[in-house]
Amino acid sequence: MSIKFYNTLTRKKEEFIPINAKEVRIYSCGPTVYYFAHIGNLRAYLFMDNLRRVLKYNGYKLKHVMNITDVGHLVSDADEGEDKMMKAARRENKNPYEIAEFYMNAFLKDIDKLNIDRPEIVARATEHIDVMEEYVKKIIENGYTYQTEDTIYFDTSKLDKYGVLSNRNVEDQKAGARVEFDKNKKNISDFALWIKAPENHIMKWDSFFGKSYPGWHLECSAMSYKYLGEEFDIHTGGVDHIPIHHENEIAQSKGFCGKIPAHYWMHVEFLQVNGGKMSKSLNNLYTLKDLEEKGYEPLVYRMFNYTSNYRAQINFTFEAMDAAKIALNRLREGYLKHSQGNEDVTNEQIEDYEKRFLEAINDDLNMPVAMSIVWEIIRNPKKSKKLQNLLLKFDEVLGLDLKNYSKNKTSDFPEEINELLLQRNEARKNKNWEESDRIRDILIKKGYLVKDNKEGTILEKK
Ligand code: AMP
Ligand code: ZN
Numbered sequence: 001m002s003i004k005f006y007n008t009l010t011r012k013k014e015e016f017i018p019i020n021a022k023e024v025r026i027y028s029c030g031p032t033v034y035y036f037a038h039i040g041n042l043r044a045y046l047f048m049d050n051l052r053r054v055l056k057y058n059g060y061k062l063k064h065v066m067n068i069t070d071v072g073h074l075v076s077d078a079d080e081g082e083d084k085m086m087k088a089a090r091r092e093n094k095n096p097y098e099i100a101e102f103y104m105n106a107f108l109k110d111i112d113k114l115n116i117d118r119p120e121i122v123a124r125a126t127e128h129i130d131v132m133e134e135y136v137k138k139i140i141e142n143g144y145t146y147q148t149e150d151t152i153y154f155d156t157s158k159l160d161k162y163g164v165l166s167n168r169n170v171e172d173q174k175a176g177a178r179v180e181f182d183k184n185k186k187n188i189s190d191f192a193l194w195i196k197a198p199e200n201h202i203m204k205w206d207s208f209f210g211k212s213y214p215g216w217h218l219e220c221s222a223m224s225y226k227y228l229g230e231e232f233d234i235h236t237g238g239v240d241h242i243p244i245h246h247e248n249e250i251a252q253s254k255g256f257c258g259k260i261p262a263h264y265w266m267h268v269e270f271l272q273v274n275g276g277k278m279s280k281s282l283n284n285l286y287t288l289k290d291l292e293e294k295g296y297e298p299l300v301y302r303m304f305n306y307t308s309n310y311r312a313q314i315n316f317t318f319e320a321m322d323a324a325k326i327a328l329n330r331l332r333e334g335y336l337k338h339s340q341g342n343e344d345v346t347n348e349q350i351e352d353y354e355k356r357f358l359e360a361i362n363d364d365l366n367m368p369v370a371m372s373i374v375w376e377i378i379r380n381p382k383k384s385k386k387l388q389n390l391l392l393k394f395d396e397v398l399g400l401d402l403k404n405y406s407k408n409k410t411s412d413f414p415e416e417i418n419e420l421l422l423q424r425n426e427a428r429k430n431k432n433w434e435e436s437d438r439i440r441d442i443l444i445k446k447g448y449l450v451k452d453n454k455e456g457t458i459l460e461k462k
Helices: 039-057 084-092 096-113 125-141 170-176 216-228 239-257 288-293 298-305 318-339 347-362 367-379 385-398 402-408 415-429 433-445
Strands: 004-007 012-015 023-028 061-068 121-124 145-147 151-154 191-196 205-207 210-214 232-238 262-268 271-273 314-316 448-453 456-461
Touching: 004 262, 023 039, 023 216, 039 061, 039 096, 039 232, 039 262, 039 271, 039 288, 039 298, 039 347, 039 385, 061 096, 061 216, 084 096, 096 121, 121 125, 121 216, 125 151, 125 191, 125 205, 125 210, 125 216, 125 239, 151 239, 191 216, 191 239, 210 216, 216 232, 216 239, 232 239, 239 262, 288 298, 298 314, 298 318, 314 318, 318 367, 318 385, 318 402, 347 367, 347 385, 367 385, 385 402, 415 433, 433 448
Parallel strands: 023 061, 023 232, 061 121, 232 262, 271 314
Antiparallel strands: 004 012, 145 151, 151 191, 191 210, 205 210, 448 456
């Protein structure tokens, strides 16, 4: 069945046709690691993960790259303000490398908790400075730059058109510009590619331009080229990337090899909080840890995101999170009920559910419709393992970890038994069969039947 994605480049929903029929190549703009990710950022990676899962569900292999911006860049996309990493380093009295290491690990932990699969390649900018240097040299050779004393700029007037994604022209940008026009630039849309480092700048490298560092936009162009080539299938990011960062990536690629790097550009809309912007000053900026401290497990936040399509804004409220918490519990309970049933459900019924689920996810990842089909299955009065298996299959896309829920569903047993079951699951995961047999024997002695199957262990009181 064909897949349709909304492509920001053409402003249309289009049939997805990958360059290589078997393997889809994707690049996602990753986090700048100078602070904990907030739940808005995490929405962007949940979208990225659903995209991966839908493509895999359709049988594609993936080669997916996500960058980690661990080189400092300026506070605004338009080369204005302070360096984010330096600012964080001052705030925490650490050096920028320590800041990057700490927040990168915190980010990876967050995405693990949300059951977001890691892209095949997670590429740190600081480990690719040489790749960026080679890339920028070619843009210079091709005649797309000019140089001031301390900066190499991309000259956007050399392009046939700048602004293909946002469809804005340079005049619009002037009218809309809130920042002072940098007098060193020839055109307002020009941007820094490579910058000489001032004496007190910690993150700098010896390069063709002396002690210097790359502009932010360069890392995505250089790393996507290194791992995915001049042209690949899908580029993802947040809607805030459209007007500057992604326009600049396209400009760089055109300067490098004359091509727009990705065929499909997909952008996730913003999460709002109580109908407005999330910000520290409004005291409404939440991290995953904040949600956990308020009693919401991370997967509740994943569930909450399925109430909206990725292209629509979503409004975060604690009432909506409470509803998502109840919904996730109902889903799990419903799933368990099916796992215990043996009533007859026809193959036609299963096929109908499968067909409609696939139609929904292949329609530009329509998760709210996909979830409505999941609820039909949960509410089906006939309880059947066939339906359980179908839910497990759909969970390859939903990522709600139902498989492990059944494994760890221990709450009806005494504490001591729960503990033994968890230890045994751990032993089985580590293929420590001796230990797992030992615990099984204890459980049997204590009066339980232990049944192992592909999905995990089922325990019953004898
Ligand atoms: P950053 O680490 O600031 O580069 O942002 C990481 C990702 O989060 C980018 O893809 C942004 O587009 C995205 N993002 C930032 N704020 C929000 C928000 N409120 N809702 C959804 N995505 C966001
Ligand atoms: Zn990027």
